[in-house]
Amino acid sequence: MIELKTHEEIARMRKAGQVVARLLAYLAHRVAPGMKTKHLDEEAVKFLRSSGAEPAFLGYRGFPATICVSVNEEVVHGIPGERTIREGDLVSVDAGAKVDGFYADAAMTVGIGSLSPSASRLLEVTKRSLDQAIAMTKPPNRLSDLSSRVQQTVEREGFSVVRDFVGHGIGRALHEDPPIPNYGLPHQGPRLKPGMVLAIEPMVTMGGCEVEVLPDGWTAVTKDRSFSAHFEHTVAVTDCEPEVLTQLE
Numbered sequence: 606m607i608e609l610k611t612h613e614e615i616a617r618m619r620k621a622g623q624v625v626a627r628l629l630a631y632l633a634h635r636v637a638p639g640m641k642t643k644h645l646d647e648e649a650v651k652f653l654r655s656s657g658a659e660p661a662f663l664g665y666r667g668f669p670a671t672i673c674v675s676v677n678e679e680v681v682h683g684i685p686g687e688r689t690i691r692e693g694d695l696v697s698v699d700a701g702a703k704v705d706g707f708y709a710d711a712a713m714t715v716g717i718g719s720l721s722p723s724a725s726r727l728l729e730v731t732k733r734s735l736d737q738a739i740a741m742t743k744p745p746n747r748l749s750d751l752s753s754r755v756q757q758t759v760e761r762e763g764f765s766v767v768r769d770f771v772g773h774g775i776g777r778a779l780h781e782d783p784p785i786p787n788y789g790l791p792h793q794g795p796r797l798k799p800g801m802v803l804a805i806e807p808m809v810t811m812g813g814c815e816v817e818v819l820p821d822g823w824t825a826v827t828k829d830r831s832f833s834a835h836f837e838h839t840v841a842v843t844d845c846e847p848e849v850l851t852q853l854e
């Protein structure tokens with residue numbers, strides 16, 4: 606069942622959304638060559654503590670860190686650690702926060718220094734696929750219209766959409782119904798209604814769509830070790846235009 610949020614609940618989610626937006630903007634500014642991914646996590650811990658927000662991911666099904674940091678062939682759920690960030694890397698950061706009992710969730714991929722042309726294009730196309738899906742997040746569209754738009758945008762450019770992980774509803778829980786695949790035929794699934802809040806998150810690879818999980822039990826990498834990018838926003842459906850709760854105000 607897809608739970609509809611009241612205006613008051615969405616106002617609370619907006620607060621959580623702004624904490625996540627400011628955290629990602631801060632980390633995008635801090636990330637640099639030579640830094641270990643665990644240092645980004647340490648920055649995130651301090652930032653959330655000073656914002657009065659709870660981390661959403663720490664301890665979630667046993668996840669051991671505050672943010673996910675996934676570099677290059679790592680798609681999602683990377684555990685921050687000893688990996689050193691280098692010039693030319695794609696660093697995906699996924700962050701979630703809980704404020705006043707409500708969650709927000711967002712992700713970005715940052716290119717470090719000068720990127721290869723194909724890596725730049727991967728970033729641009731992944732971000733564009735999210736922006737286009739968000740633009741369609743309004744009545745009377747159906748849920749799979751977003752999924753289909755992401756897939757079309759990505760595959761037209763010769764990239765692949767990851768299928769093993771999907772977006773989701775969000776609210777009092779980090780992951781609520783409905784699941785939101787980044788592929789599929791349009792005009793299917795539930796109609797979008799005001800009060801739905803969706804975490805839309807295309808995960809896109811330069812090579813094949815297959816992923817595998819490393820022995821740490823979390824880090825998902827591309828099977829062919831091709832580069833990957835990930836952008837995510839928490840989006841509220843309204844009567845007219847969608848409200849992106851995790852966009853910096």
Ligand code: MG
Pocket residue numbers: 710711772773804806837
């Ligand atoms: Mg998410």
